[in-house]
Amino acid sequence: xVRYAEITGWGKCVPPSVLSNSDxxxxxxxxxxxxxxxxxxxxRRISHVNVSDMAVVASLHALAAANLEPTDIDLILLxxxxxxxxxxxxxxxxxAKLGATNAAALDLNAAxxxxxxxxxxxxxxxxxxxxxxxxxxxxxKLSFLLDFTDRSTAVLFGDGAGAVVLEATEEPVGLRSxxxxxxxxxxxxxxxxxxxxxxxxxxxDPSDYAVHMDGPxxxxxxxxxxxxxxxxxxxxxxLSVDEVDLLIPHQANVRIIDATxxxxxxxxxxxxxxxxxxxxxxxxxxxxxxxxxxxxxxxEPGANIVFAAFGAGLTWAAAVVRWGRRVEPLGTSxxxxxxxxxxxxxxxxxxxxxxxxGRRSE
Amino acid sequence: xDRSEIENRIKNLLVSExxxxxxxxxxxxxxxxDLEVDSLxxxxxxxALEDEFGVKIPDEEAEEIGTVGEAVDVVExxxxx
Numbered sequence: 221x222v223r224y225a226e227i228t229g230w231g232k233c234v235p236p237s238v239l240s241n242s243d244x245x246x247x248x249x250x251x252x253x254x255x256x257x258x259x260x261x262x263x264r265r266i267s268h269v270n271v272s273d274m275a276v277v278a279s280l281h282a283l284a285a286a287n288l289e290p291t292d293i294d295l296i297l298l299x300x301x302x303x304x305x306x307x308x309x310x311x312x313x314x315x316a317k318l319g320a321t322n323a324a325a326l327d328l329n330a331a332x333x334x335x336x337x338x339x340x341x342x343x344x345x346x347x348x349x350x351x352x353x354x355x356x357x358x359x360x361k362l363s364f365l366l367d368f369t370d371r372s373t374a375v376l377f378g379d380g381a382g383a384v385v386l387e388a389t390e391e392p393v394g395l396r397s398x399x400x401x402x403x404x405x406x407x408x409x410x411x412x413x414x415x416x417x418x419x420x421x422x423x424x425d426p427s428d429y430a431v432h433m434d435g436p437x438x439x440x441x442x443x444x445x446x447x448x449x450x451x452x453x454x455x456x457x458x459l460s461v462d463e464v465d466l467l468i469p470h471q472a473n474v475r476i477i478d479a480t481x482x483x484x485x486x487x488x489x490x491x492x493x494x495x496x497x498x499x500x501x502x503x504x505x506x507x508x509x510x511x512x513x514x515x516x517x518x519x520e521p522g523a524n525i526v527f528a529a530f531g532a533g534l535t536w537a538a539a540v541v542r543w544g545r546r547v548e549p550l551g552t553s554x555x556x557x558x559x560x561x562x563x564x565x566x567x568x569x570x571x572x573x574x575x576x577x578g579r580r581s582e
Numbered sequence: 583x584d585r586s587e588i589e590n591r592i593k594n595l596l597v598s599e600x601x602x603x604x605x606x607x608x609x610x611x612x613x614x615x616d617l618e619v620d621s622l623x624x625x626x627x628x629x630a631l632e633d634e635f636g637v638k639i640p641d642e643e644a645e646e647i648g649t650v651g652e653a654v655d656v657v658e659x660x661x662x663x
Binding site for chain 2: 258435443473475
């Protein structure tokens with residue numbers, strides 16, 4: 221029997237605290253107009269909880285949509301570059317909080333490309349017969365790794381989580397073609413230099429704890445890699461561009477999305493964009509967007525969906541997924557994060573104090 | 583391809599790819615000041631030029647491009663080999 225891995229459940233977790241562009245105007249020298257025209261982002265979420273907490277909420281929604289219990293899951297893959305802790309993995313915390321006692325659990329770090337990497341790994345584990353029901357999660361708390369007085373990076377990122385359930389099936393659905401790639405030789409154009417065991421544990425420079433990015437160079441490489449990898453997976457799947465029903469790209473910058481869509485010669489209605497609401501949530505953007513696409517009726521039974529991403533590493537990934545018959549959830553969950561009594565700006569008070577008031581007047 | 587054709591094609595790219603107002607695009611216009619093209623816009627322009635003319639513009643030559651006319655100069659030199 222040939223085994224395939226079908227996406228049978230989907231869910232997301234959106235932290236309640238909203239940081240708007242006008243909130244950012246108070247923290248750093250920027251403006252709503254500047255951010256909107258350059259990135260397409262209007263607001264982003266700041267999480268008051270940890271990555272594993274967001275991952276659990278997204279997973280409970282995905283499990284409900286698949287009508288499964290946590291104990292039905294035999295593997296948890298958590299794509300993240302902002303795990304709660306270095307030890308243990310955030311996936312272990314998710315496994316415990318879900319009570320997914322039959323599941324092995326591990327984190328997978330390919331930064332913003334991580335969820336497609338994890339989808340590929342999960343699919344291969346199902347196809348090879350080793351696992352039957354896999355949670356593939358993307359969850360991130362990028363706000364932890366930002367300097368909110370640095371307008372070049374603070375405006376771009378946000379927090380959130382998305383998850384899907386993969387189940388073994390004999391139907392020829394799920395991943396049809398996939399490409400994952402890495403160019404570690406230029407890793408320094410997008411990195412956090414001081415968080416990890418290479419960092420200075422005792423007296424690091426504050427800027428080492430924040431994202432460093434050569435924006436134009438990352439942009440150029442992202443547009444090229446996402447466009448070319450997407451074209452290749454569409455061709456490998458034996459599809460023409462007309463047969464692509466929906467491109468769900470990593471949401472990093474609306475101009476990267478537009479350029480990728482132009483390279484593929486896709487019409488706007490073939491592309492799903494929700495960056496205005498969340499910014500770049502790294503590995504979480506695609507499962508969050510997929511969940512919203514399903515909720516908005518943008519996915520038809522049997523649809524050909526293209527995923528494409530680019531991120532730190534540098535990594536890139538693209539995939540074609542053939543959707544199954546069911547586009548409605550089997551069940552729903554009321555899982556949600558605990559309430560928060562602080563605004564997003566209040567959650568960032570320690571960050572702004574750490575990075576200093578001086579940056580604002582530069 | 584003569585210089586006026588290169589110039590016309592570059593002006594068309596600026597309008598279609600970067601959404602610039604045609605009336606503001608002259609040979610003397612500077613990208614950053616006159617046309618208000620930001621750093622990502624410059625990257626978009628370079629990639630569009632490379633696609634349009636089938637040339638490769640290295641970073642050090644790209645840094646010399648400040649005006650529309652200078653973009654024409656670089657592309658003309660590339661096409662002349």
